[in-house]
Amino acid sequence: NAGVMQNPRHLVRRRGQEARLRCSPMKGHSHVYWYRQLPEEGLKFMVYLQKENIIDESGMPKERFSAEFPKEGPSILRIQQVVRGDSAAYFCASSPGTGAGEQYFGPGTRLTVT
């Protein structure tokens, strides 16, 4: 059973460009979470999605950031007009659904804004 997959693993963008990060959850998992890890900090929750629905986006910056999890295909975290402060590792996690289960993390996408 393949784990959580994220691509690209590394992404370099110039200031003002758009960044698209993709996440394919584990097979059978319908819940996806996005987290951001800044240098010297722990992981911070950004958004929680189920298929075609955003359940909790309380950790998402109000501007430039958006996320989706369509009926078909991977979840996408989109950052418009990137700035240097967006440079971070972005991790996706998935879980099978309700209950006390742990979340399974992907390898992350390291975004560098130049």
Next chain:
Amino acid sequence: AQSVAQPEDQVNVAEGNPLTVKCTYSVSGNPYLFWYVQYPNRGLQFLLKYITGDNLVKGSYGFEAEFNKSQTSFHLKKPSALVSDSALYFCAVRRNQAGTALIFGKGTTLSVSS
């Protein structure tokens, strides 16, 4: 508000000695508690969790953790450390509610010397 504290940025132990990585939490209601490990340039790997029941939880790679409700702590332990245990360890808490996000501590770097 929920929070997790890992009071030590770094823990150093000699191979073969017991190790403890500390974690305290603050959450309303009964918590779900987790430990994850992160190796360089990798995603987080699940180690163990406490949901309910026995206060001593056993997990992967010989790790265990003790839940102490009165001290609101969930310290990670291992009787005999290995050099390969050297990594970044994160404690996380989730409210007793399905699907909610994990709140992470800042992480503790464990360094095991041979």
